[in-house]
Amino acid sequence: MNDPKDNRKKQLGPLDEEQLITNGTRYSIKSFGFQPNSGFNSFAGCLSHSHVPWLLQVFFLTVFSVLLVVILVKVSKIPSSQGLAQSKEEKVYQELTQLKAGVDRLCRPCAWDWTYFEKNCYFFSMIQKSWSDSVTACQKVGSQLVVIKSHEEQNFLQQTSKKRGYTWMGLIDMNKESRWHWVDGSPLTLSFMKYWNKGEPNNLGEEDCAEFRDDGWNDTKCDNKKFWICKRPATSCSRK
Missing domain, CATH: 3.10.100.10 (Mannose-Binding Protein A, subunit A)
Structure with a gap:
């Protein structure tokens, strides 16, 4: 006599097994109170419903996270428009100071109003x-x-x-x-x-x-x- 559990197992196809594994993973994450954001969910969902092996999914997620960190670091290093304006102003002031010093060193045979x-x-x-x-x-x-x-x-x-x-x-x-x-x-x-x-x-x-x-x-x-x-x-x- 066939075991009912064996019958249910036989009725599950590859897609059902994958869905079961995915569902099991999602329930396990939720049990720890972790709620991924929508962007991350979309990306993870895409991977989980594809035929990409689990290790590749982890790899892609890791690369995606690293890229996000690199972009954030680069953006944080870009000077603000106010900083650029201040830097330009300081440069002009230095050039004017140097020009004045050069003019002062010039030898004038007569005073300015002569x-x-x-x-x-x-x-x-x-x-x-x-x-x-x-x-x-x-x-x-x-x-x-x-x-x-x-x-x-x-x-x-x-x-x-x-x-x-x-x-x-x-x-x-x-x-x-x-x-x-x-x-x-x-x-x-x-x-x-x-x-x-x-x-x-x-x-x-x-x-x-x-x-x-x-x-x-x-x-x-x-x-x-x-x-x-x-x-x-x-x-x-x-x-x-």
Whole structure:
């Protein structure tokens, strides 16, 4: 007589046995209180309902877990947008600091608000003063009201002052009429007499101070307010 248990065993096909094993595994996991997440369940379900051997299923699950860990580590190492912005800002600041240090090391023959020409520095005022006040203003910055020493210098100063307006130079005849001399005590030479405008100097109403006017020189009253030009030697740059 056949055993009923044997009959039931014979009635089970390969798929039924696999389902029984799978069900048994699922019940065993649940008995320990483990609830896999939906993604993991889908992946595990795919493997469990396939014909892949059990050891391969474990292998695939292990590889999948390792890949997840690697991805999480890589993502955690990517700097945030705020960190990138801060890093870029710090880099720009360092470059500006280095640039400023380089500029500071540059040798400038003249100060920033002075103009260099043929080994001398010239300051062109932005305001107007009387002739004597202009002399004092230049002395305060270690210079003197401009004394012209060459024809090239004359042309440079004439063209520059023409763009600005009537401008004092360091030339007067206060001590003796028609005896013109510079503020450094040197006399006006004949070669420079050609720079007077036509009909000048005419000493019209005690005009004892000279100015740049238009394309030449003019004598005018020293109390009038004009722009002025200071002059001093340029700084020599020592190269190491």
